[in-house]
């Protein structure tokens with residue numbers, strides 16, 4: 863369990879609790895101007911560029927995409943009760 867005082871917490875339980883997250887092992891840019899994402903917890907950049915993470919977990923809601931990096935997924939998955947999609 864991650865402490866309540868963890869710096870990565872910014873109220874994510876309001877929109878990330880018990881949702882489905884899909885593992886993306888190779889990030890593909892959404893468009894030319896939308897070519898990266900940030901982890902909803904630690905803000906680490908996820909993109910196709912060198913030096914950034916290339917994989918992560920993505921919510922399945924098309925209107926409001928949220929990304930979680932692998933490390934934060936591991937840390938918070940039990941608390942947020944995420945379901946792993948296919």
Ligand SMILES: [Zn+2]
Pocket residue numbers: 901902903904905906930931932933934935
């Ligand atoms: Zn993270």
